[in-house]
Each structure stands twice: as C-alpha cells, then as structure tokens.
Amino acid sequence: xxxxxxxxxxxxxxxxxxxxxxxxxxRIKTLKVAFITEHVGLTSKEAQEFWPIYNDxxxxxxxxxRKERAELRNNIANAQELSTxxxxxxxxxxxxxxxxxxxxxxxxxxxxxxxxxxxxxxxxVKAEEDFKRQMIQQFRKRRGRx
Numbered sequence: 001x002x003x004x005x006x007x008x009x010x011x012x013x014x015x016x017x018x019x020x021x022x023x024x025x026x027r028i029k030t031l032k033v034a035f036i037t038e039h040v041g042l043t044s045k046e047a048q049e050f051w052p053i054y055n056d057x058x059x060x061x062x063x064x065x066r067k068e069r070a071e072l073r074n075n076i077a078n079a080q081e082l083s084t085x086x087x088x089x090x091x092x093x094x095x096x097x098x099x100x101x102x103x104x105x106x107x108x109x110x111x112x113x114x115x116x117x118x119x120x121x122x123x124x125v126k127a128e129e130d131f132k133r134q135m136i137q138q139f140r141k142r143r144g145r146x
Contacts, residue, residue, distance in 0.1 A: 032131055039127035040120050049115035057108040064104065068097050 042050055075082065075090045082090065112121045 028135065032128075035131045035134075036124060036127050039130070040116075040123045042116065042120065046116050046120070050112070053108070053111050053115065057104065060104050061101070064097055064101050068094070071097065 036054075037047070071090065071093050075086070079087070079090075109121060112124070116124075
C-alpha cells in the first residue's frame with residue numbers, strides 16, 4: 001500500500017472513530033469501499049462493472065442476515081419450549097438460509113470473475129477479511145477505553 005493511500009485510510013478511519021455518534025453503518029461502508037478499492041487495485045473500467053455487482057451482493061447478503069436474525073431472535077431464545085415440529089421447522093429454515101447464503105456467495109464470485117481477473121477476486125476476499133479483522137480490533141480497543 002502506498003503512503004498516500006495509507007494516510008487516506010487512516011484519516012478516514014480516524015474520522016469514523018471521532019464521529020461514532022452519527023450514522024455508523026454509512027461510515028463503515030465508506031471505509032470498506034475505500035479499503036477494498038485500495039487493496040484490490042481496480043482500474044476505472046473494472047470498478048464500473050465491479051461495484052454494481054458488489055452492491056447487489058451486499059443487499060442480498062444483508063437480506064439473508066436480516067432473515068437469519070429474525071428467525072433466531074424470535075425462536076431460538078425459546079428453543080426449550082418449542083415443540084418437535086416447531087424445532088424441525090426452525091432448523092429447516094436456518095438450513096435454507098445457510099444454503100441461500102452459500103449460493104449467493106458462489107453466484108457473486110462467478111459474476112465477479114467475468115468482470116475482473118481471478119487474482120483480483122482473491123484480493124477482494126482477502127481485503128474483506130482484513131477489513132473485518134481491523135474493524136473488530138478497533139471496536140475492541142474502543143471498548144477497552146470506554
């Protein structure tokens with residue numbers, strides 16, 4: 001990573017930490033976009049084709065996560081009281097959501113490889129993991145100070 005990009009990333013991340021009381025999700029998304037852009041090294045042509053696919057995928061995954069949270073929140077807390085049939089249905093729903101998540105990931109990666117080289121797809125996978133790791137580390141540091 002060059003020094004200019006690193007400075008930009010640190011500035012963006014510092015801004016995020018300094019203004020955590022605002023719409024945090026939007027700031028995290030902005031940081032993630034900057035992080036991915038820097039680490040994947042998309043050309044402007046690649047970026048034009050990449051970001052619509054990426055954003056669609058993020059919406060699909062958020063929808064799946066929302067459904068997953070709803071299933072768990074509404075039912076798993078009372079798992080002890082669920083009937084056998086209710087337990088079977090909940091487990092079937094969770095398995096279906098996991099299947100949908102896996103299918104969405106496979107379709108996403110397949111679409112990406114048609115618009116960017118395989119190496120950049122792999123760099124994206126790594127960048128997303130690195131970003132998550134950094135966000136978790138920052139969260140833990142902030143919680144330790146509060």
